[in-house]
Amino acid sequence: MATITLENLAHSYLAQPAGEADYALKQLDHVWSDGEAYALLGPSGCGKSTLLNIISGLLVPSQGRILFDDRDVTRADTVARNIAQVFQFPVVYDTMTVRENLAFPLKNRGHKANYIAARVSQIARMIGMEEVLDRRARRLTADAKQKISLGRGMVREDVNAILFDEPLTVIDPHMKWELRTQLKALHQEFGHTMIYVTHDQTEALTFADKVVVMFDGRVVQIGTPDELFERPAHTFVGYFIGSPGMNLFDAEIAGATARIGETSIALDAAYPASGGKVQLGIRPEFCRLGNDGNGLPVRIERVEDVGRHVIVRAQSQAGPLNIIAHEGLRPGPDDTHVVFEPGRINVYVDDWRISPQEENAVPAGGV
Numbered sequence: 001m002a003t004i005t006l007e008n009l010a011h012s013y014l015a016q017p018a019g020e021a022d023y024a025l026k027q028l029d030h031v032w033s034d035g036e037a038y039a040l041l042g043p044s045g046c047g048k049s050t051l052l053n054i055i056s057g058l059l060v061p062s063q064g065r066i067l068f069d070d071r072d073v074t075r076a077d078t079v080a081r082n083i084a085q086v087f088q089f090p091v092v093y094d095t096m097t098v099r100e101n102l103a104f105p106l107k108n109r110g111h112k113a114n115y116i117a118a119r120v121s122q123i124a125r126m127i128g129m130e131e132v133l134d135r136r137a138r139r140l141t142a143d144a145k146q147k148i149s150l151g152r153g154m155v156r157e158d159v160n161a162i163l164f165d166e167p168l169t170v171i172d173p174h175m176k177w178e179l180r181t182q183l184k185a186l187h188q189e190f191g192h193t194m195i196y197v198t199h200d201q202t203e204a205l206t207f208a209d210k211v212v213v214m215f216d217g218r219v220v221q222i223g224t225p226d227e228l229f230e231r232p233a234h235t236f237v238g239y240f241i242g243s244p245g246m247n248l249f250d251a252e253i254a255g256a257t258a259r260i261g262e263t264s265i266a267l268d269a270a271y272p273a274s275g276g277k278v279q280l281g282i283r284p285e286f287c288r289l290g291n292d293g294n295g296l297p298v299r300i301e302r303v304e305d306v307g308r309h310v311i312v313r314a315q316s317q318a319g320p321l322n323i324i325a326h327e328g329l330r331p332g333p334d335d336t337h338v339v340f341e342p343g344r345i346n347v348y349v350d351d352w353r354i355s356p357q358e359e360n361a362v363p364a365g366g367v
């Protein structure tokens with residue numbers, strides 16, 4: 001296994017990129033730690049597959065270098081990089097049996113028959129295909145074929161990393177959870193470096209130790225699920241992660257007080273003055289409804305019961321907002337205001353989170 005370093009990396013599919021907009025992947029420096037489980041999360045078209053294919057060697061970046069430990073592999077192919085990759089759609093040998101498909105990467109590497117047999121049965125158990133090992137792949141459903149692809153990706157123990165590109169797309173929803181759990185178990189058992197691409201936050205947050213969030217060709221934040229929830233570095237992360245996502249309000253700030261329209265909001269620290277578009281970000285979890293006249297005036301439009309809590313959809317002079325109310329704090333008709341927990345408010349300037357003055361006012365997470 002190896003530490004993977006991306007140095008000054010960028011990629012444009014155009015031969016003569018004219019400006020930043022022509023880059024599918026904007027300039028990026030990042031070290032993927034050996035043995036860690038990462039998720040690469042972002043909406044369709046944001047550059048996830050481009051980045052993954054550059055790491056695996058399917059694509060040569062138009063700028064920068066890739067190192068595996070100290071070795072420059074920028075121009076080395078996938079085989080030379082010793083990487084396993086699983087794609088969105090199944091890649092299996094139709095004429096081979098399930099067993100032969102799973103054994104193929106090991107046979108190729110000249111492993112001994114008894115090792116292959118043991119490893120194949122272990123993987124078959126993980127993907128729930130022990131019963132069909134002797135069936136030909138051709139006769140199987142897309143779902144089953146994709147499980148074979150996943151198994152093939154995981155069968156070798158000696159790879160530098162395993163890369164998954166939205167591998168559960170064609171998998172039945174209830175099997176998704178099962179397979180994700182298996183992948184996580186596999187990571188815990190063998191400690192491979194894994195990079196798992198998805199546009200689904202639940203998949204990303206349950207699979208990974210570290211989530212790399214991409215937006216518009218850029219890595220906007222790398223963090224643990226908790227960090228992404230508590231301190232989204234970019235408004236996109238606030239909006240994309242969470243259900244519903246973070247509320248955002250245009251605001252003005254003077255020291256430790258913010259104003260949203262006519263309403264003064266107490267912050268837990270003073271923020272530096274800045275030009276640019278200032279916004280407050282507050283998650284629905286940290287908004288409290290009340291009727292004592294404190295906070296931002298709101299009008300409740302709808303209450304959705306989602307089981308453990310309710311989601312309150314409301315309107316304010318500064319735009320729509322969502323509030324999560326817990327058992328015992330059910331919204332009532334006289335709830336006219338919403339109060340924000342001061343310690344849970346994030347401040348954004350031109351979409352990037354800024355730190356309070358005490359922390360030297362360095363922009364957090366700027367890439």
Ligand code: ADP
Binds near residue numbers: 013043048
């Ligand atoms: P994701 O995997 O996040 O959906 P991609 O990496 O596939 O995103 O695509 C990023 C951007 O690059 C998109 O705008 C896409 O249209 C463009 N793109 C992807 N592959 C190619 C290609 N082979 N040639 C030209 N443009 C491409």
Ligand code: MG
Binds near residue numbers: 048049050
């Ligand atoms: Mg993709």
